[in-house]
Amino acid sequence: MARAKKLKLREVLEEIDMSRAAFYRMRARGQAPRLHKLPNGELRVSRADLDAWWERCEQDAA
Incomplete structure (x- = not known):
């Protein structure tokens, strides 16, 4: 069975176009993806x- 793909935080920040500080603020509010x-x-x-x-963000925006 293949292992699930794990992304580095840098890769996630690039994909969602967000600064590390903004990501950690979202995380503190419980609104960021789960970190391992x-x-x-x-x-x-x-x-x-x-x-x-991403799905939850799109649903919340609609």
Whole structure:
């Protein structure tokens, strides 16, 4: 079974065109995609979580 794609935070920020500071403000309000912290301290976002987040944003805008 293939592992789910995990994106680096930098990749996520580029895709959603958002600064790191704005992303962390959204995260503090509980409005950002879920982050996964790796043992080395790096952060990842699963592709599925990011896609689901995009869907929620589109539904909220409609």
